[in-house]
Amino acid sequence: MRVLITGHKGQLGRALHARWPSAVGVDLPEVDITEAGAIDAIVAEHHPDLIMHCAAMTDVDGAARDPQAAYRANGLGTQNVALAAARAGAALAYVSTNEVFDGTKGAPYVEFDTPNPLNPYAASKRAGEWFAANLTRQFYILRTSWLTGRGGRNFVHRIQQLADERGQLSVVTDEVASPTFVEDLADAIVQVVSTGRYGIYHLTNAGYCSRYDYARQILELSGRGHVPVQPITLADYPRPSTPPKFSPLANFAAAALGITLRPWQAALAEFLKG
Ligand SMILES: NC(=O)c1ccc[n+]([C@@H]2O[C@H](COP(=O)([O-])OP(=O)(O)OC[C@H]3O[C@@H](n4cnc5c(N)ncnc54)[C@H](OP(=O)(O)O)[C@@H]3O)[C@@H](O)[C@H]2O)c1
Secondary structure, three states, X not given: OOEEEEOOOOHHHHHHHHHOOOOEEEOXXXXXXXXXXXXXXXXXXXXXXXXXXXXXXXXXXXXHHOHHHHHHHHHXXXXXXXXXXXXXXXXXXXXXXXXXXXXXXXXOEOOOOOOXXXXXXXXXXXXXXXXXXXXOOOEEEEEEOOEEOOOOOOHHHHHHHHHHHHOOEEEEOOOEEOOEEHHHHHHHHHHHHOOOOOEEEEXXXXXXXXXXXXXXXXXXXXXXXXXXXXXXXXXXXXXXXXXXXXXXXXXXXXXXXXXXXXXXXXXXXXXXHO
């Protein structure tokens, strides 16, 4: 299978490229998905069977400060990628987010629940889902949450860094989702996109926790268990974006194909062992 990966320098893109070494990878600054001609040219040159679309503006607070930038990259950029996939007859796998849900369900979200994005990042990713589903016939929408990959911009590295710099932390107790590790996610994605069963999939490590509990586990497992963590709420922590409060994703569709991910605690422990 000929694969084209957008955003191949990102956390997930790198993990996927390692699994498809012969894939063609594109990313900024060489290829900007907001330029339709650039993505068209790459697709015309390489004739992929699958476009694995990981590129995105992933700075959630940055998206709240500059929603148009988020809509350009995550919405219109995905429109460009989807149109290129449709023209080439390639399947499209689009990576989306738990944040498309508003967090009010009170239970983990299955693939059949109705999105209701609360913030510009989420709305822009939801726009990307619309383009994937409406401009191509062979698409996978792969929703995930709280991604961590080695060296990436993520909560695990940030908590360790802040603990070392400040010696104490304040972390919210009322934002709950599923930590997910890109090596496990990449394995699951490779399996899902080999099935030809197009549709929506929720792929996260199993289980869920609050940011507070997650931070505590990160500190315990990285030799920083002595660092005090003050529990706070989202109301105490003003930020540009409004995250959904309870947005774990339930893996219903992939589990029906026998594709599951291990509990997040086991993945975190392995990640921190290095
Ligand atoms: N990170 C999470 O917690 C999380 C959670 C749920 C879903 N997701 C989704 O999962 C996917 C992968 O996330 P990730 O954490 O691996 O992201 P990441 O590490 O931020 O990687 C995204 C890559 O896309 C590139 N990119 C941004 N705008 C682009 C453009 N206009 N044209 C081409 N490339 C562009 C970025 O380049 P620069 O670094 O130069 O901007 C970066 O290399 C994204 O679709 C994201 O929305 C992420």
